[in-house]
Amino acid sequence: MSTSHQELVGPRGTTSLRSRAVPLAEPRRQIALLQAVDLEGSPHGGNFDEALAHAGHPRLGPAKLEIFQINVGKLCNMTCKHCHVGAGPDRIEEQMDRDTAEACMRALDKTEAHTVDITGGAPELNANFSYLVEESVGRGKHVIDRCNLTVLLLPRFRELPDWLAERDVEIVASLPHWRRRNTDSQRGEGTFDASIQAIRRLNAAGYGRGDSRKRLTLMVNPVGAFLAGSQSSLEREWKEGLEREHRVRFDRLIALNNMPISRFLEWLDATGNLRPYLQLLVRKFNSATVSGLMCRNTLSVSWDGRLFDCDFNQMLELPIVGSDGRVLNVRDLDRGTIASRRIVTGRHCYGCTAGAGSSCGGSLSGGAAS
Numbered sequence: 001m002s003t004s005h006q007e008l009v010g011p012r013g014t015t016s017l018r019s020r021a022v023p024l025a026e027p028r029r030q031i032a033l034l035q036a037v038d039l040e041g042s043p044h045g046g047n048f049d050e051a052l053a054h055a056g057h058p059r060l061g062p063a064k065l066e067i068f069q070i071n072v073g074k075l076c077n078m079t080c081k082h083c084h085v086g087a088g089p090d091r092i093e094e095q096m097d098r099d100t101a102e103a104c105m106r107a108l109d110k111t112e113a114h115t116v117d118i119t120g121g122a123p124e125l126n127a128n129f130s131y132l133v134e135e136s137v138g139r140g141k142h143v144i145d146r147c148n149l150t151v152l153l154l155p156r157f158r159e160l161p162d163w164l165a166e167r168d169v170e171i172v173a174s175l176p177h178w179r180r181r182n183t184d185s186q187r188g189e190g191t192f193d194a195s196i197q198a199i200r201r202l203n204a205a206g207y208g209r210g211d212s213r214k215r216l217t218l219m220v221n222p223v224g225a226f227l228a229g230s231q232s233s234l235e236r237e238w239k240e241g242l243e244r245e246h247r248v249r250f251d252r253l254i255a256l257n258n259m260p261i262s263r264f265l266e267w268l269d270a271t272g273n274l275r276p277y278l279q280l281l282v283r284k285f286n287s288a289t290v291s292g293l294m295c296r297n298t299l300s301v302s303w304d305g306r307l308f309d310c311d312f313n314q315m316l317e318l319p320i321v322g323s324d325g326r327v328l329n330v331r332d333l334d335r336g337t338i339a340s341r342r343i344v345t346g347r348h349c350y351g352c353t354a355g356a357g358s359s360c361g362g363s364l365s366g367g368a369a370s
């Protein structure tokens with residue numbers, strides 16, 4: 001099923017870097033901008049590898065592979081300001097095709113991963129989304145759909161909540177805040193109301209009601225240049241707020257820091273927040289987060305089949321490279337090579353280790369977040 005630009009009518013927080021043809025659309029420019037920030041006086045001068053070594057991790061390597069993450073592409077019905085993917089309705093070309101989707105399943109069979117995490121963009125817009133879900137569920141994997149909620153309101157997805165519920169797919173849905181103003185300021189006017197409507201549909205399909213097979217997880221991120229708050233207190237506040245004001249429910253909340261890449265990087269730079277935010281991330285480096293970093297238990301596949309340590313490295317075009325210098329591809333996944341690789345790091349990694357830490361699964365330690 002192909003998707004036309006006009007069909008994607010979601011709210012707009014901004015427009016994609018690519019559509020504006022700005023230099024920062026190039027990942028190498030993003031890395032250069034991060035590197036150019038003067039962090040003299042910050043711990044280890046803002047050198048992430050030195051911070052790791054000082055914390056007792058001279059070499060960041062993988063642990064047991066648990067999560068096979070598939071990023072099907074950058075197509076999305078929204079253009080949120082904080083998006084680390086740079087996704088939007090104009091990113092039609094970068095979409096995983098069937099051949100690559102099938103290669104993902106063959107590769108999955110070679111791993112011991114128990115979870116398949118399907119992301120994008122809005123992954124549901126990919127023509128192979130249902131194939132990936134069906135095949136993964138058929139292999140006994142726990143499947144996660146990283147859903148932006150508003151996509152569920154597209155007419156063709158009316159039945160999708162029930163379809164996902166029948167397959168026990170976990171929905172991890174992004175919603176920056178339980179108050180309308182905060183969510184709309186980041187994701188675009190109308191996002192909040194559309195999201196509440198989508199949560200109602202998910203609740204009607206059995207999600208958010210305490211059934212562990214139909215788990216609805218809300219994923220929140222700060223609306224500004226500060227770190228995610230305490231996950232447990234946010235969860236309490238959000239559950240009460242959403243139930244009281246809108247009569248909708250969810251099962252758990254995960255809190256993520258905003259990564260200083262892509263559109264959030266652009267926003268930081270444009271508002272004079274880049275240096276203070278990086279200083280904050282570096283100052284709040286928390287060594288207790290290192291063992292749980294998602295690059296250690298996750299393998300991330302891009303829409304064209306290349307392999308990465310994580311979704312953030314994917315967006316910065318920092319792929320896993322074999323000993324022969326070739327970029328590794330899902331078509332020739334080799335367990336030994338994957339297990340012995342050195343994880344590619346950079347200044348952006350401070351986003352994962354600051355405060356309570358941050359990963360696709362939420363915070364990484366019970367440490368103070370602010």
Ligand code: SF4
Nearest residue numbers: 076078080083121148
């Ligand atoms: S943050 Fe998510 S919903 Fe928003 S533009 Fe990016 S991929 Fe789409």
Ligand code: SF4
Nearest residue numbers: 294295310312349352
């Ligand atoms: S961005 Fe985070 S998850 Fe990715 S390599 Fe760096 S520390 Fe690991």
